Amino acid sequence: MDNATCYIFGAGEFEPCPIELTSRDLVIAADGGYDYLVEMGLRADIVLGDFDSITSFDVWDDTNCEKLTYPPEKDDTDMLLAIKLGISRGYENFAIYGGLGGRMDHSISNIQALTYIARQGVKGVLYHHNHAMTVINNSSYIIPKETKGYVSIFSLSDVSENVTIKGLKYDIYGENITNDFPIGTSNEAIGKKGFISVGNGTLLIMWQIDSEE
Numbered sequence: 001m002d003n004a005t006c007y008i009f010g011a012g013e014f015e016p017c018p019i020e021l022t023s024r025d026l027v028i029a030a031d032g033g034y035d036y037l038v039e040m041g042l043r044a045d046i047v048l049g050d051f052d053s054i055t056s057f058d059v060w061d062d063t064n065c066e067k068l069t070y071p072p073e074k075d076d077t078d079m080l081l082a083i084k085l086g087i088s089r090g091y092e093n094f095a096i097y098g099g100l101g102g103r104m105d106h107s108i109s110n111i112q113a114l115t116y117i118a119r120q121g122v123k124g125v126l127y128h129h130n131h132a133m134t135v136i137n138n139s140s141y142i143i144p145k146e147t148k149g150y151v152s153i154f155s156l157s158d159v160s161e162n163v164t165i166k167g168l169k170y171d172i173y174g175e176n177i178t179n180d181f182p183i184g185t186s187n188e189a190i191g192k193k194g195f196i197s198v199g200n201g202t203l204l205i206m207w208q209i210d211s212e213e
Contacts, residue, residue, distance in 0.1 A: 005093045006086035009033030010079050010110065013101025015129055016040050026091055030078040033098050046085065049078040077106070080113050087120055094124035101128065111135075115156055115202060133206040136198060141205055143167070143194030149208030153177070153184030153196060160201030167194040177203070 004024040011032025016039060021027060029037055031049030048068035070081060079099060086094060094117055099110035110126060114135040117124035125134045134141060135156065143151055151168055155177040165172050169188040177184060189207070196205055 002092075004091060005095050006089075006091035008079065008082045008086065008094060008096045008099075009036050010096065010098035010106075011035070011102070012098045012106060012110070013128065014098035017097075017127075026086060026089060028082040028086060030082045030098075036098055046082075048081055048085070050074075077109050077113070079106075079110050080116065083113055083117060083124070087117075087122060092122040094122065096124060096126045099126050099128070111204065114204070118202065127209070130210070131206060131208050133204060135202060135204050136196070137202045138198060138200055140195065140197035143189065143196065143205075143207055145189075145191060145193040147189040147194065147207055147209070149189060151187045151189055151194060151205070151207040153187065154182060154204040154206075155179045155184075155201060156204050157201040160198045160203050162197075162199030163201070163203070164195070164197045167192040174199075177201075 004022070006026045006028065007019070007021070008028045008030060010030045014036050019040070019042065021042065027037065027043055027045045029044045029047040031051060034044055034047050037044045044065045046066045046068065048070065050070055050072040052072065076084070083094065096110070100107045114124050114126055114133065118135040118137040123134070125132050153165065156179060158179055160177045162174050163172060163177050164174060165187065169190050196203065
């Protein structure tokens with residue numbers, strides 16, 4: 001769905017930040033992520049999960065949104081359920097908040113969820129305090145020239161082949177990166193548009209953002 005974003009809010013660490021929604025955007029709260037929407041005064045179009053971490057039940061009954069209940073014993077995490085739902089409804093751009101911090105296993109599972117997004121041929125960015133991350137698979141990504149600070153690139157596949165990085169402090173052209181040698185740690189933005197691509201493989205890209213964005 002062009003020019004529309006699926007926003008997903010999880011129950012991890014999250015600092016309220018300005019988010020401007022349009023009528024075409026879809027807002028999904030993955031269980032306790034609903035509390036963040038209440039705190040920020042944002043609408044929830046869908047709330048899903050087993051509802052074991054929501055605390056804002058004082059406004060729950062007054063919320064005019066779709067509620068999808070799942071059992072605690074399931075293969076998909078609440079976050080992955082939300083992602084799959086967004087994809088099934090035609091969304092190709094995902095912005096995820098509250099997906100990191102707290103339990104380490106949840107943070108790792110949400111990074112894996114970014115890999116799932118990339119391998120479905122759509123785009124997703126996971127935001128946390130003053131940094132963001134995305135995963136690309138056999139594709140490319142642009143780091144805006146306004147970016148400041150560190151930009152790190154890691155291979156999530158055994159080998160990511162034909163990796164090119166341009167417009168950052170350290171450039172490479174057509175090199176291979178492996179998942180047992182973190183050579184892409186702490187590259188730096190230099191006021192230029194950064195271009196990162198991988199011909200065959202999966203890359204995790206992390207960069208710093210303004211905490212007030």
